[in-house]
Every structure is written in structure tokens, then in C-alpha cells.
Amino acid sequence: MLGELNTTIISLVPKSNNPRKASDYRHIAYCGVVYKCVRKVITNRLKKVLNGLVDTNQGAFIEGRQISDNILLIQELMNGYTWKGKIRKCIFKVDIQKAYDTVSWDFLKITLEYFGFYTKRGLSQGDPVSPYLFTIIMEVFNLMIMSQVSLDKRFKYHWGCKEIGITHLCFVDGLMLLCYADKICASILRRALDEFSHTSGLYPSMIKSTIYFGNVSNDVKCSILMFFPFNEGVLPAKYLGVPLVSMKLYKEDCNYLIEVVYWAYIFVLPINFCESINKLLKNFLWFACEVSLGIASVAWKDICIPKSQGGLGLKSLHNWNEALLTKHLWNILVNKESIWVRRPLSRVISQSTITTANLSLNPIVRDLMAIKGRLKTQDRLSKWLNILDMERLKVMARLEDLSNIWAKIIFGIINKPACNGIWSIIQRLVLGAMVYFVWQERNFRLFRKCERSDDKLFLIITKTVRLKLMGLALLKASPDVKKAVEVWNFPLKVSPKRSIEKHDPVQAL
Secondary structure, X not given: OOOOOOOEEEEEEEOOOOOOOHHHEEEEEEEOHHHHHHHHHHHHHHHHHHHHHOOOOEOOOOOOOOHHHHHHHHHHHOOOOOOOOOOOEXXXXXXXXXXXXXXXXXXXXXXXXXXXXXXXXXXXXOOOOHHHHHHHHHHHHHHHHHXXXXXXXXXXXXXXXXXXXXXXXXXXXXXXXXXXXOHHHHHHHHHHHHHHHHHHOOOEOOOOOEEEEEOOOHHHHHHHHOOOOOEEOOOOEEEOOEEEOOOOOOHHHHOOOOOOHHHHHOOOOOHHHHHHHHXXXXXXXXXXXXXXXOOOOOOHHHHOOOHHHOOOOOOOHHHHHHHHHHHHHHHHHOOOOOHHHHOOHHHOOOOOOOOOOOOOOOHHHHHHHHHOOOOOOOOOHHHHHHHOOHHHHHHHOOOOOOOOOHHHHHHHHHOOOOOOOHHHHHHHHHHHHHHXXXXXXXXXXXXXXXXXXXXXXXXXXXXXXXXXXXXXXXXXXXXXXXXXXXXXXXXXXXXXXXHHHHHOHHHHO
């Protein structure tokens, strides 16, 4: 590259009001536009091959990997760290001092040549390729620690890590070392860290690094601290901007959320905390401040309704939090290449698969989605209705006048007079049960390659509706109710006669 294009302008920015030495200045290098464009092209080429070179325990700057994978895994591993009587374990949070400034150029050149890259010295401050080169450097540490663990068979993995062979996690310069809490495991990790430091020039900051113990006695702590003279940390602590807690997340742990919003797609946020955030938004909307100055003119739940339905389309934090968390379920379903998905999920998820688990869905929401035709992923619900014996269900729900076409069934039900009559209730219950169990059967056939007969589905739907009818409040013994009892075979709970209560209080007692 021509020297005119490869030049930078260096500006010294003072760190304090009275700088007296060179370390009191922060140097800023300004690169040219052409230089940055060329480096961006090189960076884009490098990004395409990193996924195959770097192990999954690194989550930064690699396409398809997310910061949430590291956070979720560490959070699960730290669950119960303050409990007694569990397996001994420890985690080292290593802070690499001046990571980008102290890398040995000779080490970087050898590393790039080892991975098959063309090397030429020259890297400016703010170069877009710098983070990706650092990712390759940290992969060398991964190889070194794997070598040490394989050579010394005495190494014991941290609880929950042996199945996936994880000894450490890395995100940029944030390094987490994981092992069983004894001096042998600590010495093995320290040997790997020292070997990496001597060859790369990257050393841990003893002051900023922290160690967390779980169910470890004081004498064992002292033996481990001889190899890692770090500060002993106390939970909750922060990792990648979010709290590490050993138990359920409470409102007090979320005080930083206003600054870091991406927590909402990592944790299930406490409902009272979501309400406090919604309160701030409501006060700003109506009173332009954080403090309430009166009663809002419109309820917040109505404000969060979509604009097409008369609201302002603002997001309810609790609902949005639940929607964002479903992304993790999708990653599990598609078996995404992720260190968190690789970990056996039997520890935290029931044995039933997600696609067939008995997940509850609010009947009002479910029926509304069915009416709007929104219950779909790869195809529409109507495609699967032919697996049901519709004629028998229509007779039992007094829907004989409707055809077997899904759209006409929906149109017929929603255009019936709205009332609390027994047959209106039965029709809505049948609709909800049909939607739920047809969709469940679809998941059985697509994901488990098994199916139930139409007779079995009919029995499941009728049994569900019957149980719902048995849970109804007291009913009047009207002809419609008696007919429903006869058809659906459920016990009738008749309300007491008001005449007795009115004219003869003694008999009523």
C-alpha cells in the first residue's frame, strides 16, 4: 500500500487537567478513508473463516455466536454457588491487562502463519481487523489449555462441564476459567495461563481478577489462592454487563437494567421490576417526568395495544421479555451450533420435548389467534383439521349447521350472539380444545414422527371439554343445561333456590 494511504495522524488527548508525563495522555490515531476501506475488505474475508478456526468457547466477533450464550452458560454453572453440601467448584474471572496494546508482534506473526494467513507487520489504532486477530490469539490459549488438560489426567472438570469438555469461556479479553476446586486443577490451569502469557505477552491483572468459590473449605481456598492470588469475589457480581447470581433473579439485582437493556433477552425479569419500568414510561408519556403527577387518562395496557386496534403500539416490558426469551427455545429446536445448546439440557429442562410439552396458553389469546389465522409456523392450522372427526364434534357442540371449512367454523362461532349460555360456553371450549390438540398433533407428526388416530383425538378433546364443564360454577337446571349434561356426561351442580333464602331464613340456615 502506498505510504500516502497508510499514514495516520496521531493526536494526544490528556487524561487529566494537569498532564505531566507521557502516560497522562491518550493517543488517538486517525486513519484515512481509503485505508479503512481496504482494511474492511480484509476483515470481511477473515470473518468468513473464523467460525471454522475458533472453538465455540469464544463468543465474540464470530458470525452466528452471541454474547448471551456465554452468559446463560455461566449463569447455569453458578446456580447454587452459595449452597452448602454440593460439589466443590471454582471459577476464575481473569482480566487481561491492556490486551490490545501488549500483544507480542512476533507471537502474532507466528500464530497467523500457523493458521495459514499471510503476514505483514502493520496495524493501526482502531483497525477493524484488530478484534478478529485478538480472537485468533485467544484460540492459541485454548489449544494450550487443552494440551495441559490432556497431559495431566488428574484434572477434574467443573460441575456440568465434563459432558461438553469446557475448561474456560472467553469473550474478547474477558476470560473465565472453570474447574473442580482443588490445588491440582488450579495448578494445571495456572501452567497453561503462564505458558500463554510468556509467549504472547498478555498477562492477567492480579488486582482486577477475581475468583469465586462454591462449597470450598478455607484450607482448600488457601491452597488454590497460592496459584491464583486473585481477590475472592462475592455474588452477585457482574459479567459482560449482567449480574451473576446463584439463585433466582430479584428486583434488587436489576438496578442496572436501565443502563443495559439487553438483559431482557437473557433473563426472566421479575414482574414487579417490569411494572416499575412501565411506571417510568407511563409517567414520561403523561407527565413528561419520572414522578406521577396525577391519574393517567388511559390505562397502560390499552396504550400497549397495536395502533391498528386503537392503542399506541408501545411494548409491555413483561410481554416483550417473554417474547425475546423464546429465541433460546428456537436455538434448541434447530440445534444451533452454540456452546450453551451443546450442554445437556436435562439438568434444566424436563424430559418432554419442547414441541410436545404441555405448555399452557391463555384460552382468550389462543382463540383470538385462531380467529385471526395467526396460529401457524410453516403452514396454517386449517391444513391439519382433516385429522379430526369434525362431524361428531359439531353434533356434540350444536354446530351441525356449519361446514367443515375452518374459516366458516370461525365465522359461524364469532357471529353467534355473545352470551353466557351453556351451549355458547361449550362451543368456545370445543374451539379452544380443537386448536390446542390439533396443533399438538401437528408437532407430534412433524417432530416425533408419530401420530394418534382421529378416535383418540376425539376422546382427548371431549375429555378436556368435560373436565372444564365440571369446573363451572353453579348452574341453573334449565332445559339447555340438562341437555348439555346428557350429551357431555358431567355432574350438574344446581344453584340453591332463592325462594327458600328469601321467605324462610331459618330453613336456609
